[in-house]
Amino acid sequence: MAHEHDTQAVERVYRPSPGLAVAVDDPVQNPGLPPHRERVTDKDPQANRRAVRTVYTLFYVSVAASIWAVAAYMLFPIEGEYATMGNIRNNNLFIGLGIAFALLAIGIGAIHWSKSLMSDKEHVEARHSTRGSEPTRAAVIQAFATANEESGFGRRKMIRNSLFAALVASVIPGITLFRNLAPNDGNDPVQLLNETMWAKGERLVLDPEGTPVKAADVTIGSAFHIIPESLAGLSHDEGYLEEKAKAIVLLVRLLPEQLKETEERKTWSYDGIVAYSKVCTHVGCPVALYEQQTHHLLCPCHQSQFDVTEHAKVVFGPAARPLPQLPITVDAEGYLVAKDGFSEPVGPSFWERH
């Protein structure tokens, strides 16, 4: 082989190809290939035999593992009386181990074979120039010109332009389909994002039972997870989840003197009880990690924190706006009711809300 006898051979025939490189007087010397180093298996017949043994052992291990996988399928039944979580786990584990070892052993054996026993002599394959010869290049240009001539693509402008129009039009159905992912029940999506089920007189009830809550039930330090009463009666087919995703509310009670309320929102709380939307104004995760001593609400997704005592203003994190507050009061029977719906859209920004 070249590298064994004349390591300088490549350099000696070095001829820069015209057009591909700038000829320089002192090109970097081609170091050539390092001298071939013999492997242990080439020199030591005992090591060679050991490598052979390793390879066929690995292949037999693979056979055994395949058989084991079949056996494990029978040994770890998961049907009828055996259908427990533990049995399913064992079944998956032992079948999986069998298949994994069967495939791994084939792969490791094959690579070990090629690395330790197959010939590892290096070979040099000289690259040829990638540029075609002049006649080839002329022939290609001729072929294109002929094709243009025969198809009339350049000449028949009407056909060509109508093809362009057809290609452009073929994208339009895709736009229609994707646009149709927006709510299609005749409702304006902006309207849907703006409105929740909360309205004047709507009772605050417990999620998910629908039990109405009296103001006296809400003790200091507690956190109530609240939905509107008319939502509790909805079935899944009637959009329960879609409405719940917007209407969830967290209800907490503080000492009235702890609340720092603005003048116009003084009437939105009831005797220290405040209700805030649970949908984060950042990207809409449910904000419900309420720390009763710091009065902070933490959003688990991106660590936005809201201060419940100050109209849920953002005290930390990426959220842009305070959580919307639900104005509440009590009805004649003492149950908490909404004084009105949310005065702003809940949740993250969208195209008509920034």
Added chain:
Amino acid sequence: MAREKKRRSHGRRSPLAAAALIGIGLVLSGGIYAGASAAVAATSEPTAADTALTAEDGQKLFQANCATCHGLDLQGTDDGPSLYGVGALAVEFQVSTGRMPLQMQGPQAEQKPVQFTEEQILAMADYVQSVAPGPDLPSDHILDGEGDLARGAELFRINCAMCHNVAAAGGALTQGKWAPDIQDTSALHIYAAMVTGPQNMPVFNNMNLTPEDKRDIISALLYQQEEQAPGGFNIGSLGPVAEGFFVWIFGIGGLVAITVWITAKSN
């Protein structure tokens, strides 16, 4: 011997030997640590007192161990809150989980080995209850774990999972506080936490979660504690971040190691 020497001179030590050695070392030290900490935990088990203690003994224990911070009459000081109305349940929870007496001021009381026997704890609870009553220990019915599991799990997801993790593995709160994992918490302590709202945990009174709701939640948690994880190794049940890191480090790391092995020259 000669053969051994010959092997060495050929550099037959596998390049994976170092990695294997480190792996074995880690497994060994981890195992010894786990064993040692289990042994320590086993020896620090409080021994039961011989005689039944009364609220008067509880008062003495309280004055000796708690009054520095909570005041001689439970009125509280600058260093600790008043205990009026916290009830026997709060005392039982705080002391028998090792949170009280407080080890040091910090973001949150740490759980540490329990400092009193069960009898002493109940005596202090009796004393606190007798001075200014509050929530008392529940009936066995609530703690029996025979409630509606599916309903309990749903209530857990709505009311608890945001802080304590859906698999009850706990989670981080703000500024060094955390919601502890409740994967090995007893039924009584789960109940006590819901009723008394220790530290930053909100209170869940009987109008929010009825006693039957609490029984269902406790049942669901007890079921989860006993049930084997169907997926095998659960990586602390910490969810997609921990699982992602596992795959990045061990999965992709394994692929890199295999790639290095495939392309390395055989010696």
